[in-house]
Amino acid sequence: xxxxxxxxxxxxxxxxxxxxxxxxxxxxxxxxxxxxxxxxxxxxxxxxxxxxxxxxxxxxxxxxxxxxxxxxxxxxxxxxxxxxxxxxxxxxxxxxxxxxxxxxxxxxxxxxxxxxxxxxxxxxxxxxxxxxxxxxxxxxxxxxxxxxxxxxxxxxxxxxxxxxxxxxxxxxxxxxxxxxxxxxxxxxxxxxxxxxxxxxxxxxxxxxxxxxxxxxxxxxxxxxxxxxxxxxxxxxxxxxxxxxxxxxxxxxxxxxxxxxxxxxxxxxxxxxxxxxxxxxxxxxxxxxxxxxxxxxxxxxxxxxxxxxxxxxxxxxxxxxxxxxxxxxxxxxxxxxxxxxxxxxxxxxxxxxxxxxxxxxxxxxxxxxxxxxxxxxxxxxxxxxxxxxxxxxxxxxxxxxxxxxxxxxxxxxxxxxxxxxxxxxxx
Ligand SMILES: Cc1cc2nc3c(=O)[nH]c(=O)nc-3n(C[C@H](O)[C@H](O)[C@H](O)COP(=O)(O)OP(=O)(O)OC[C@H]3O[C@@H](n4cnc5c(N)ncnc54)[C@H](O)[C@@H]3O)c2cc1C
Numbered sequence: 001x002x003x004x005x006x007x008x009x010x011x012x013x014x015x016x017x018x019x020x021x022x023x024x025x026x027x028x029x030x031x032x033x034x035x036x037x038x039x040x041x042x043x044x045x046x047x048x049x050x051x052x053x054x055x056x057x058x059x060x061x062x063x064x065x066x067x068x069x070x071x072x073x074x075x076x077x078x079x080x081x082x083x084x085x086x087x088x089x090x091x092x093x094x095x096x097x098x099x100x101x102x103x104x105x106x107x108x109x110x111x112x113x114x115x116x117x118x119x120x121x122x123x124x125x126x127x128x129x130x131x132x133x134x135x136x137x138x139x140x141x142x143x144x145x146x147x148x149x150x151x152x153x154x155x156x157x158x159x160x161x162x163x164x165x166x167x168x169x170x171x172x173x174x175x176x177x178x179x180x181x182x183x184x185x186x187x188x189x190x191x192x193x194x195x196x197x198x199x200x201x202x203x204x205x206x207x208x209x210x211x212x213x214x215x216x217x218x219x220x221x222x223x224x225x226x227x228x229x230x231x232x233x234x235x236x237x238x239x240x241x242x243x244x245x246x247x248x249x250x251x252x253x254x255x256x257x258x259x260x261x262x263x264x265x266x267x268x269x270x271x272x273x274x275x276x277x278x279x280x281x282x283x284x285x286x287x288x289x290x291x292x293x294x295x296x297x298x299x300x301x302x303x304x305x306x307x308x309x310x311x312x313x314x315x316x317x318x319x320x321x322x323x324x325x326x327x328x329x330x331x332x333x334x335x336x337x338x339x340x341x342x343x344x345x346x347x348x349x350x351x352x353x354x355x356x357x358x359x360x361x362x363x364x365x366x367x368x369x370x371x372x373x374x375x376x377x378x379x380x381x382x383x384x385x386x387x388x389x390x391x392x393x394x395x396x397x398x399x400x401x402x403x404x405x406x407x408x409x410x411x412x413x414x415x416x417x418x419x420x421x422x423x424x425x426x
Pocket of ligand 1: 246
């Protein structure tokens with residue numbers, strides 16, 4: 001660093017020259033996790049700062065698929081919010097799924113309303129649109145200050161409160177919610193979070209127009225490819241004839257194989273026998289972009305004295321599917337409830353916060369454990385070839401798989417050897 005740059009660094013970050021603001025609660029990050037937490041505090045009377053380094057609407061690198069957990073989190077907040085989301089026009093509903101095995105066999109399942117609650121199996125909406133839908137619900141609330149272009153640079157917490165040092169202000173607060181995503185500074189500083197590549201995935205995505213053979217049921221497509229295991233390639237249709245196309249893999253496998261995910265995605269789109277013909281006339285709209293996914297396959301303490309972590313900051317991404325939007329929103333709801341409890345009892349101790357960990361893991365841990373196991377099953381090409389071929393040929397098995405979408409006990413059967421034995425003799 002040259003002398004001039006050092007001088008500029010200190011001049012621009014000298015904390016004593018920044019304004020100091022006081023709040024009851026500071027939520028770092030206005031993604032789905034932070035926004036849901038803030039919504040849960042909207043009627044509380046507490047003074048809440050929601051700070052984000054971005055200005056909304058902002059993009060977030062993602063597959064853009066909104067699972068049933070998103071609707072669950074919205075209705076947990078209030079039935080009216082779920083109704084608003086059902087009216088939200090910048091989304092596309094999906095009712096069908098295609099799973100392609102490493103050998104190239106296709107399993108297609110068209111779901112019917114008896115397989116899912118609500119208006120669809122799931123939805124797809126760009127994060128630019130969906131995250132802004134949530135943030136807009138915060139605007140106008142007198143107790144909530146939305147601080148845009150406000151980047152948290154460092155923070156300290158002691159028994160009396162927390163200090164957040166941002167690029168344009170210092171925030172004093174009684175409680176901090178770390179909702180600052182996969183590279184969370186709050187998680188690193190307050191929970192000593194470190195990346196473990198066995199519990200972390202890397203993924204890239206591209207917005208692509210002009211793909212052939214899309215269907216009116218708006219299939220969400222998953223390709224299990226033997227070079228990208230554990231992981232998969234997805235094609236998710238979006239409104240306006242666009243699609244979100246991407247690929248993710250466990251980071252430990254990525255390092256071992258020395259894969260360049262961006263190059264690999266482009267190679268597959270131009271060479272895979274089932275995919276390439278559909279992409280001949282396609283155009284990549286905004287490049288291929290990548291980001292990390294902290295998986296929920298390991299459990300750690302996601303709160304402590306005067307802080308809680310939500311969403312990606314708390315590593316709450318489903319280890320099998322890579323979904324984390326609904327999980328972030330559910331944890332945001334639980335965090336808001338815990339905030340209210342803390343202020344009611346004037347207790348911000350680590351012991352009090354443990355109720356938050358219990359609520360989050362009480363809802364998510366069983367399925368994370370099962371899905372960690374299934375992640376390993378899905379990474380075995382022989383098993384996936386067998387499963388896809390067998391199930392695609394049996395109407396009864398297809399019906400059984402369709403029932404798994406909302407039935408956790410049915411899904412548990414996938415971990416039982418008797419399921420595979422039964423299938424062998426189908
Ligand atoms: C390629 C890819 C595909 C994915 N596909 C899907 C999918 O299809 N469906 C699904 O459910 N999940 C998917 N996920 C996971 C999903 O994107 C995350 O789980 C989800 O965004 C978590 O929400 P969050 O609110 O915790 O964090 P984020 O959405 O990441 O929000 C964090 C916010 O914090 C802000 N921030 C960060 N650092 C700071 C700072 N220092 N100061 C101030 N603000 C800060 C950011 O600007 C951001 O707005 C995918 C992830 C990737 C990488």
